[in-house]
Amino acid sequence: MFLPAQPIVDAINACPDLHYLTLTGNTLGVAAAQAIAKALEHHPEFKVARFSDMFTGRMKTEIPPALSALGDGMISAGARLSVLDLSDNAFGPIGVEGLVKLLQSDVCDQLQELRLNNNGLGITGARLLAKALSTNPRKLKVFIAGRNRLENEGSTALAKVFQQMGTLEEVAMPQNGIYHIGISALSEAFKLNPNLSCLNLNDNTIGAKGAQAIADALPRLKNLKSINFGDCLLKSKGARALAKGFKMNSTLLESLDLSHNEIGREAVMELIEAITPSKDSTDRLARVVLAGNSLGGAANKKTMRDRLGSCAELSDGDDSDDAADSGEDDEEDESDENSEDSATEDAQHSTLDSSIADIVKDITLDTSGVEEVETDVGRFLQEPTVANLDRLGSNAAEVIDAHLQSIREPSELIQAYVEATFSVAGLRGILAQQMFPRLMARAGEQHAAAWLLANCMLRALGLIKSESKDYKIRWLLPGCFIALADVINEPFFPAALRDTLKFFISSKLPTLPPDTRDVVEKHKMLYM
Template sequence: MATFDFNSITKALSDNNRTTSGVDFSGKSLKLDTEKDAQPIVDAINKCPDLQYLTLTGNTLGVAAAQAIARALEHHPELKVARFSDMFTGRMKTEIPPALSALGDGMIAAGARLQSLDLSDNAFGPIGVEGLAKLLESEVCSQLQELRLNNNGLGITGGKLLAKALSSSPRRLKVFVAGRNRLENDGAKALAAVFQNMGTLEEVAMPQNGIYHVGITALSEAFRRNPRLSTLNLNDNTVGAKGAAALARALPSLKNLKTMNFGDCLLKSKGAKALAKAFKDNSHTLESLDLSHNEIGREACMEVVDSIMATDKLNKLVLAGNSLGGASNKKTIRDKLGSCAELSDGEGGSDDEYVTDSEEEDEGSDEEAESENEDSDSDDTQINESADIVRDVTLDSSGVEEIETDVGKFLREPTIENLNRLGSNAAEVIDTHLQSIKDTSDLIQAYVEATFCVSGLSDQNATAADVANQLYPLLIKRAGQRHAAAWILADAMLRGLGLIKSENKNYKIRWLLPPCFTCLGSVIEQAYFPGALRDTLRFFIASKLPLLPAATSAAINRAGALKQS
């Protein structure tokens, strides 16, 4: 680890007259697999005496390359900006957490204090957050002002893990970007709880996340605690009337709000009117407002226009894709707002482009539709689109008997007795039974569960241990025969070993974990075992070891092969 003087570092970082310098390898499309591949970047880092930024955007890093770069970073406590977007193209999801963890360890060892971290456009999903968590929780991010995680495929689980990492100690973010992540209500609520304690947010962008009014309401309450907020982008979420009402209640606290993007949010007339009333009743400094494609009726559109006319700073109001009425109505809007009004998509659009039969809409029917839309989410559950279709369908099942195979019974109830029923060639019987599964994900999941069901019995029965040792190479072989299956295999094994949580609420671990780790330890060094999978499993085992039950930890410690070398 590099040695350094904290006093000299603090003095250097506080010098505002320093010339910005750093290393930029953006857009070079380098494929960096090995330490040798990464050498040009390592050399550039080592030659830079004042590494304030490092940009690796548009290249692809493997674990060994990331570790080499990390060792170079250990000597640069002055690093402020890490631009690591679009950095894992073509990589398996299982490679990304160890690579992220290595880069984080390098910055932690250096004692760096990041101000900006960009990991956008890396589809690492929830397990990627596992590799990122240590960095976010460390002192390296104690002064972080910008966090950009756009298009990372976080999902609900990733959103919760991210919120947990950010809440480990006080954070003072100014910019938070996390669009296109399918955070949904639960992910949004988890992050909202973190935002409430910040009070420093100036820009929040969370478009295309499948958030309904429940999550929007939680976020709105958090925004009230962040009075410096100037830019808010919730485009393409289902805000609806209830969400709009919650946002309207927050507006009096947001005196610095300049840019709002609520396009494609299904506001409808009721939601638009709620926002219009808030604009009218409270002084505001809006410069740009996007309410496009929200099924807003003519009357509500006019209320929005009238409500924001008081500001002299407005330079853009987008109402395209709503029922604005005929040419005379649009002329009235343009006369009131001038060139800042955008009433159609693109150039050359007809004045009558969005005139529909709904321009004289019935307000009662609008409210009814809105209520139907949002009541489906009132219990914060997922919408079951097929429920109405199948509710009244009854199938005649008379004379039909369910036939359960011996393999099926064992997988449902993994006991020694049920395993013995499979005979002396149990591994072959299980393999034959499972090969009929067509879907790649389902097949790999089934092989992993079968392997763990048998492994869980290995401390009770020597035959079970032998069968488990026979199943592992079959599991690796069958997964290897399927296209792009490596990350599915790693994900299934991590969930089956209890090292990451499953997003499927019905997922249950039916096997004992300590003997599963013992069996894994006996095969993980075998030649057939993929190196990337071995590294990933060891990474997660090491990070989770202090949190595991005593019996499981003891089994891992006895199986030395499971520990990182």
């Protein structure tokens, strides 16, 4: 639903007692967010912010300043949120930048629910989020962060924050690429959250080691009623560990999903016995999902159903119920304790890479007659000095432009133009004024260029960290900011890019190197 901001602003202004606002399904730019934020300044009673999926079609780099503006509006109002839902906004790590001030403010003193599902946070975003939440520890009851590729590092960072909270009742972190290391860190945190009642770690690699860590935490989680560990590669060893944990816990589980975990039938029976210690257990259990495991034939499933009752979901359908019961155990070979969760995806890929390397190691290429050609432009881009720039002559901008147009891949092309522009800008501002229009024109010719351009410029200016360890700023930043100040308000400069750069420059100003900060402070158009 694409709506202009004014009707929303009017509705907010007309509401005498605003407790709940949902902006889901809209597309908010920076200006619209600022207008809505201004209206929110008059509502200290505001408590529930449903802001999921509200940046449809917007550049990722527009989101941080928009979020920051909305946060500033709530801060000015003195609001006290109980619910903040920003799910399905794929803003990535830089989006967290726009949330930090809000999360650390008094607005979130009484925050009970934080929903960040499907935001593309990654490890970096998780670390930023953990830092923001730990600066002024919160007492959350609900934390949702599925589909964010948090991995071991991100989940471990958040686990430290969970330990400080001690109030969590629901945690959902499915599909995050977490292995047993991250699961173990989370399990330690869960021990300090005794009111935890709902836990969803679906589609992570818990494995036997992670299952044991969770089992060790179960005796302290007497309120745990719902568990979803589907698609977590538990196997029989992990299932047995959980079964022992359930027995020790005497938990009052109502829902358990362990589907598609390669669990053998004997281990499945141990699980069933653990969660049904008495005849009235079936009255308590509402749903037990064991589909996709090695359950055996019809006779075995009948035994399982008799024990579980109507809550049992033992297969994807009933077509397998009539299969012959061979009487043989479908357990997997568990002699290799590290088979299911010790090797990360990277390790598996490295094994494949090693195999390929063995095949090609004896191949020798004939390089006779081939010489490496180094151009003046290439030399300058690798080592941006005045001497190397002078070698390009009086029409250096045209020479560099012609050199870079041979690059076909859009992201590489835009990155190359950004780096070339700042290499020039760090040395000669006048020449940079010729480079910036070319940069905007070339970027505008590429698909999804707006986000790529903003990301490359923020990284080149040292305002966000590069995901590549090999990335190096070779240009002189003070000169780059001076040159940027000369062009940032020019008509050819995209307004959304201008707003994004100003937001990040303003927020990062105190942490810039002293010589760069001095330059920026003299050019207020860069951050005001």
